[in-house]
Amino acid sequence: MTDEMILRWLKEDDPEKLKTLYREAYQTKLNNVGNSVYFRGIVEFSNICAKNCNYCGIRAGNVNVHRYQLTREEMVECAIWADREQYGSIVLQSGERYTDDYVDFVDEVIREIKRKTDGRLGMTLSLGEQSDETYRRWFESGAHRYLIRIETSSPELYSQIHPNDERHRYENRLRAIRSLRDIGYQAGTGVMIGLPGQTDEHLLNDIRFFEEMNIDMIGMGPYIRHADTPMSSIPEDDELRKRRFEKALKMIALTRLTLPDINIAATTALQALHPWGRERGLRAGANVIMPNITPRKYRADYQLYADKPCIDEDTDACLTCLEKRIQGVGDVIGYGKWGDSPHYHKRMEK
Ligand code: SAH
Ligand code: SF4
Numbered sequence: 001m002t003d004e005m006i007l008r009w010l011k012e013d014d015p016e017k018l019k020t021l022y023r024e025a026y027q028t029k030l031n032n033v034g035n036s037v038y039f040r041g042i043v044e045f046s047n048i049c050a051k052n053c054n055y056c057g058i059r060a061g062n063v064n065v066h067r068y069q070l071t072r073e074e075m076v077e078c079a080i081w082a083d084r085e086q087y088g089s090i091v092l093q094s095g096e097r098y099t100d101d102y103v104d105f106v107d108e109v110i111r112e113i114k115r116k117t118d119g120r121l122g123m124t125l126s127l128g129e130q131s132d133e134t135y136r137r138w139f140e141s142g143a144h145r146y147l148i149r150i151e152t153s154s155p156e157l158y159s160q161i162h163p164n165d166e167r168h169r170y171e172n173r174l175r176a177i178r179s180l181r182d183i184g185y186q187a188g189t190g191v192m193i194g195l196p197g198q199t200d201e202h203l204l205n206d207i208r209f210f211e212e213m214n215i216d217m218i219g220m221g222p223y224i225r226h227a228d229t230p231m232s233s234i235p236e237d238d239e240l241r242k243r244r245f246e247k248a249l250k251m252i253a254l255t256r257l258t259l260p261d262i263n264i265a266a267t268t269a270l271q272a273l274h275p276w277g278r279e280r281g282l283r284a285g286a287n288v289i290m291p292n293i294t295p296r297k298y299r300a301d302y303q304l305y306a307d308k309p310c311i312d313e314d315t316d317a318c319l320t321c322l323e324k325r326i327q328g329v330g331d332v333i334g335y336g337k338w339g340d341s342p343h344y345h346k347r348m349e350k
Helices: 003-011 015-032 072-084 100-116 132-141 155-160 170-183 200-212 238-258 268-273 277-283 315-329 342-349
Strands: 036-046 089-094 122-126 145-147 186-189 217-222 263-266
Touching: 003 200, 003 238, 015 238, 036 072, 036 122, 036 315, 072 089, 072 100, 089 100, 089 145, 100 122, 100 132, 132 170, 145 217, 155 170, 170 186, 200 238, 217 238, 217 268, 238 263, 238 268, 238 277, 263 277, 268 277, 277 315
Parallel strands: 036 089, 089 122, 122 145, 145 186, 186 217, 217 263
Antiparallel strands: none
């Protein structure tokens, strides 16, 4: 797709025309990655965070959050449940922390999960920026994918949505993505869509960024305001949120059309803006869903953004609900599979 075509679609708001875009992206998905939707059960194991991203509800500066940390046993239990339910793989996500205790803890959990599931369960980490040594250590212990969003590929916009200090530098985020790739992880990145100050040109550059970084997987979703954050003072209304949702769908479709053989997640944030958000994401070309498998009692304390769905549901109830929703789209669940993107395998063969 040329830059002009991508920009034209980003600016398009005729619903009939957009339907043709989503249809084409869905067809491209079928032709390149098939109609299997892969599950990545996400364990949001701690909301303790050393950073202060201006948009995030669990930023260190938010004193209204009750902080928690799952025990090793609880995390292993989640993993065993996911393995039994044929989820194929899980994601371990938390706030960003760098202490030796934290790094050791994650390392032990990775190894124990690998052991207890006989190496069957795929494991993605989403634990932010860490040293190369830490990335390498976790990789050697059994994690093989890592999700770290660039948030926006524009260094200027990045600096507007983060505090201006050493802990929040665009260059460090970029370095992290490169290191992860070099170490051997399947690297995933992504952006928030509809950030205040973000233009269609920024979004076009985001897609070009995914391309240049030769990325294997994408997790992107709409930005959603959280009341206890500095960015909550920026006004918005329902109309703006509606447009933001549509823009996120367009980004999924345009990314699928530009990078046909990668994995793209239909993120939970889509569902926070629309009751059928994730299904619409699948129809626009996404092929991965990250069901929340965090024990219910912790879910309300992990709110990166407002109106997060499914915080009152049990994991078993979530599974039944999701099966029905995915059947409705016409896709099937790729039970028990890691579901690596064809792009990753092609990259490895080179
Ligand atoms: N601490 C790790 C992982 C948890 S945050 C990290 O930052 O990488 C995971 C993602 O949540 C972030 O990358 C960000 O894109 C997203 N996020 C945070 N606040 C958000 C908000 N208000 N709206 C939408 N997405 C948000
Ligand atoms: Fe912490 Fe991640 Fe939220 Fe930033 S986005 S404050 S690093 S949890």
